[in-house]
Amino acid sequence: MTGINLHGIWAIYRFEMARTLRTLWQSVATPVITTSLYFIVFGGAIGSKIDAIGDVNYGSFLVPGLIMLTLLTQSISNASIGIYFPKFTGTIFELLSAPISAIELVVGYVGAAATKSVVIGLIILITSAFFVDLRIDHPVAMIAFLVLTSVAFSMFGFIIGVWAKGFEQLSFVPALLITPLTFLGGAFYSIDMLPEPWRTVSLFNPVVYLVSGFRWSFFGAGDVSVGWSLGVTGFFLLLCLGLIVAIFRTGYRLKN
Amino acid sequence: MQSILSVSQVSKTYASGQKALEHVDLEIRRGEIFALLGPNGAGKTTLISIICGIVTPSSGTILVDGHNAIRHPREARSRIGLVPQELSVDMFETVAATMRFSRGLFGKAPDKAHTEQVLRDLSLWDKRDAKIMELSGGMKRRVLIAKALSHEPDILFLDEPTAGVDVSLRRDMWKLIGSLRARGVTIILTTHYIEEAEEMADRVGVINKGQLLLVEDKAALMKKLGKREMDLSLVEPLSEVPAGLEEWHLSLEDEGHRLRYVFDAQAERTGIPSLLRKLGELGIAFKDLDTSKSSLEDIFVDLVEKR
Numbered sequence: 071m072t073g074i075n076l077h078g079i080w081a082i083y084r085f086e087m088a089r090t091l092r093t094l095w096q097s098v099a100t101p102v103i104t105t106s107l108y109f110i111v112f113g114g115a116i117g118s119k120i121d122a123i124g125d126v127n128y129g130s131f132l133v134p135g136l137i138m139l140t141l142l143t144q145s146i147s148n149a150s151i152g153i154y155f156p157k158f159t160g161t162i163f164e165l166l167s168a169p170i171s172a173i174e175l176v177v178g179y180v181g182a183a184a185t186k187s188v189v190i191g192l193i194i195l196i197t198s199a200f201f202v203d204l205r206i207d208h209p210v211a212m213i214a215f216l217v218l219t220s221v222a223f224s225m226f227g228f229i230i231g232v233w234a235k236g237f238e239q240l241s242f243v244p245a246l247l248i249t250p251l252t253f254l255g256g257a258f259y260s261i262d263m264l265p266e267p268w269r270t271v272s273l274f275n276p277v278v279y280l281v282s283g284f285r286w287s288f289f290g291a292g293d294v295s296v297g298w299s300l301g302v303t304g305f306f307l308l309l310c311l312g313l314i315v316a317i318f319r320t321g322y323r324l325k326n
Numbered sequence: 327m328q329s330i331l332s333v334s335q336v337s338k339t340y341a342s343g344q345k346a347l348e349h350v351d352l353e354i355r356r357g358e359i360f361a362l363l364g365p366n367g368a369g370k371t372t373l374i375s376i377i378c379g380i381v382t383p384s385s386g387t388i389l390v391d392g393h394n395a396i397r398h399p400r401e402a403r404s405r406i407g408l409v410p411q412e413l414s415v416d417m418f419e420t421v422a423a424t425m426r427f428s429r430g431l432f433g434k435a436p437d438k439a440h441t442e443q444v445l446r447d448l449s450l451w452d453k454r455d456a457k458i459m460e461l462s463g464g465m466k467r468r469v470l471i472a473k474a475l476s477h478e479p480d481i482l483f484l485d486e487p488t489a490g491v492d493v494s495l496r497r498d499m500w501k502l503i504g505s506l507r508a509r510g511v512t513i514i515l516t517t518h519y520i521e522e523a524e525e526m527a528d529r530v531g532v533i534n535k536g537q538l539l540l541v542e543d544k545a546a547l548m549k550k551l552g553k554r555e556m557d558l559s560l561v562e563p564l565s566e567v568p569a570g571l572e573e574w575h576l577s578l579e580d581e582g583h584r585l586r587y588v589f590d591a592q593a594e595r596t597g598i599p600s601l602l603r604k605l606g607e608l609g610i611a612f613k614d615l616d617t618s619k620s621s622l623e624d625i626f627v628d629l630v631e632k633r
Contacts, residue, residue, distance in 0.1 A: 081428075081430025081431045084427075085419075085427050088423070161414045161415065163380055166380045167378040168403060168431040169400040169404040325380065
């Protein structure tokens with residue numbers, strides 16, 4: 071057998087998607103309800119007291135930020151549990167003994183986790199249309215950012231899943247790193263609204279670039295230029311890819 | 327005959343500094359049943375895990391049907407099926423789905439006929455749509471075997487296949503292994519139940535403290551190392567071995583009720599007729615006579631303790 075183990079990739083992808091479908095209610099209903107609550111509280115109740123940002127009213131302004139917030143946390147938790155669980159139950163022996171390369175394994179796991187994130191992102195987008203007026207200036211770029219971010223953060227999640235030695239560590243990074251970075255990354259405001267030095271400090275937060283680029287695809291304007299956004303997203307993607315290659319080269323926390 | 331699996335100079339030292347294997351050489355013949363015997367912690371599972379690609383060896387090479395398992399893992403691994411010792415299964419999956427997953431993982435297109443055949447052979451066909459978590463321990467072990475056979479491997483590794491399995495399932499398992507061998511599958515099993523090796527294996531390897539002590543044809547091994555015993559149940563108990571019987575090195579057992587003679591099964595002259603004559607001369611009467619062969623277990627214990 072040579073070439074690519076397509077059956078193997080498909081088997082993993084299907085297995086992971088089946089896992090999602092088993093918990094369909096939790097997978098889909100939770101983000102929908104959570105974002106609806108955000109729209110009611112921030113968009114409706116508080117948002118009506120907030121001025122429009124640029125020419126975009128606050129409710130609409132929230133949409134890209136909320137999608138991004140969910141995308142990051144969902145991608146990480148999906149992919150990390152996907153690879154952590156076989157480690158936990160011991161079924162990883164089969165993955166390690168199978169004639170499947172590291173890249174094929176990652177394509178299966180990350181592909182499935184990213185698919186789920188993109189679907190959830192689109193569901194939130196549709197849900198938001200019930201609450202606010204939606205405007206998408208660059209739909210192709212919007213989809214590209216959605217997919218790229220999902221893939222990058224699913225890879226990041228995969229790395230966390232390999233690294234984690236317990237369920238506690240599994241939720242450590244999303245809760246203590248990603249959620250704060252997203253809240254401080256302009257998900258709910260434009261960083262132009264921040265006083266100095268916080269505005270400059272924010273520019274060191276990679277999530278700012280992700281949210282900004284995504285927001286640009288909706289309203290044609292963001293906190294930073296779209297080129298920077300694309301660059302940071304691409305850089306993060308390559309960084310995660312490099313880490314994954316290193317993990318499999320050395321067998322780090324997968325093999326003795 | 328070309329061997330299907332060739333392990334040479336494989337050593338493994340874990341990060342903790344524990345030496346699990348030291349310079350292991352092993353050739354497995356095509357189509358044989360090979361039993362790897364050893365006490366717990368001897369290195370059996372480490373050796374299997376290295377061959378299957380789950381553990382990276384510190385040094386040494388492994389050829390699977392001529393393919394280097396480390397440099398060309400894809401070719402090597404697609405020929406191997408592994409049934410691990412632990413009952414590691416996806417609890418939420420159904421039996422049929424988990425088998426389809428395994429087959430796909432090993433790069434094969436779905437084959438309903440083959441899947442059905444394997445499930446029927448393992449008496450799992452009726453359970454194909456059951457979730458694995460609903461199955462008993464013995465059933466889960468069969469599911470693991472079904473997964474390992476899903477991609478039609480040439481070599482099947484069974485790591486302690488009958489640990490914690492009831493007697494009837496153990497018999498079933500032995501029957502299954504026999505039928506796999508008939509189909510040309512090479513089988514390597516580890517066990518610490520000597521009975522299992524004695525029942526099934528063509529050849530036996532004994533491993534202890536990371537070293538392969540011997541590899542031998544089972545029958546030859548038992549012949550070579552096998553001793554036979556003859557027990558005579560006496561009518562009158564004796565307090566000591568009577569004078570005149572020194573040349574047979576007899577021992578008294580069971581508080582003087584039995585006289586035991588240990589002899590080499592291979593020797594041309596066993597010394598039995600002359601012993602019986604001598605006993606008659608001395609007037610020592612016996613009511614029963616019993617001979618027994620030493621089992622693989624005796625040989626094994628002898629070997630492991632000697633080193």
